[in-house]
Structure formats: C-alpha cells, structure tokens
Amino acid sequence: MTKQQYVRQIVGRIHANAGTRRRIRTDLLAGIAAKEEAGLTMEQIQAEMGSPEKVAAEFNASFAGTSTVTWYRRQRIARTAFLVLVVLAVLVLLFSGLGMLAFLAVAGPSVGIIGGADGPTSVYVTGEVVTGTPSGGIALLLVLAGLAILCLAAWLICRNRKP
C-alpha cells in the first residue's frame, strides 16, 4: 500500500467534516514524510502506526463529542437532502415532460380542429397549450430547485466549517 492509499483509507473512516479531513490528510502525509526521512520504510511506518481502521478509530475516539463531529453530521444530512431533492426534481421534470407530451397527444386533434391556423398562428396556439399545462410542475420544480440550492449551500458551509 502506498502512503497516499494508506492515508486515504484512514481519512475515509474518520467522522469529521471535509475541512478537518483535509487537515488530517496533510498532517498524516507530513508525519509519514518525517518518518521516511528518519529512515523508516512504508511497511515499518504502517506497522508502527497500525491498520487504517485502528488509526481512524483513535481519531474518532478523540473527536467524540466535539463540534467537528456535529459539523460532519450536518454535512451528511445536507448532502443527503440535496441528493434527494435533485432526484425529486429530475422525477418531476420527467413526469411533467411526459404529462405535457400526453396532453399534447390528446389536445393535438383539437388544435387541428381550429383549422386555418397555420404558420405563426398555429405556433401561437401550440405555445398557449404548452405554457398553460405544466404550470404546477414548473412551480414544484422551482420550489425543489430552491430547496436544493439551500441544501447545497448548507452542505458546502458544513464541509469547510472550522471547529
């Protein structure tokens, strides 16, 4: 295992927000570099420090009850909410799009009945039909997008928040 892989495996198991994880990553790499400079091989360093699980468990025990863990939890909640909202927005977009197609398929003949509406007039009539139908879907989409942006902002703030 290279030092980058070793450190990545440790940091991936630490329950701390992204800002603290970056800090730990930098310090672990600097610490390993100091050990290498002292003449230790990567195998010896890993044997001395312990398995990634063990090192991460020590960090987690030290961080228990601190604000780092609180920001980590908030970061995860905000990320999950953001992803759920994005999925919902995509579903709404998909279904309102399908609904619009279904509406046009049904309303199509009635547009045809108008007759004489060709060229710019038919475009105007079709435009009326399209903007009038999925307004509920668009409103829902806008609400979901707004909430998703808020969650994204919360996620980024919690990620980089210093304890």
Next chain:
Amino acid sequence: MDDRDDKFEQQFKKGALEMVLLALIARRRTYGYEIIQQLGKIGAPLFSSTREGTLYPLLYRLEDAGLVAGELEATPGGRAKKYYRITEAGRAALKRRRAFWLMYKGCIDSILEG
C-alpha cells in the same frame, strides 16, 4: 486492572496530555513525529502509547485556540513538514496550567498522605 480503573487513567492522561504538549512545544519548535518520539522517551510509561489519532486532534485544539501555531515547511528532501511553535497566549496558558497542576498535586497528595 478493571474497566473503571482503565477509564480513570484514560481521563487523567487525556486531561494532562494537552498541558504536556504545550510544555514540549514550549521547549522548542517541533513536529508531530518528534513529539511522538519524545512522549515515548520522556513520557514513558504514561504517554508512550500516544499515536497520531490522539496527538493531532489535541494539536488542532491548541492551534484553533491560538496557543500554538503550525507552519508547513519544505525539507531539503522536497517533503513538507509541519512545525508547531508556542505563541505568547500559549506561554501564558502553560504558566496558568502549571500553577494549577502544582496546586492540584499538592492538594491531592496532602489528602492521600494524610
């Protein structure tokens, strides 16, 4: 030693280690691996098992409180090394904690020996 003794010792060590780190960094500018080595030599048997997972979170706490300052420096070998030095606020905090420790030690000793 049962679990309660073990927890008792862990609590004591955790509380004292922050002050010990301040004292070590006050001696001279140092870095993580050197601190672990020093704890292994002069901190035995109490702190010889201290590893990165215990050391770095404490150093972050001291750094965030402005008691020590971390400085990344490139070594001649091209690697980055993070040095910690004590700040003025850190020296003042160490002085206060040392005074508290001596008072605490004297008080407990007089109770236990009395």
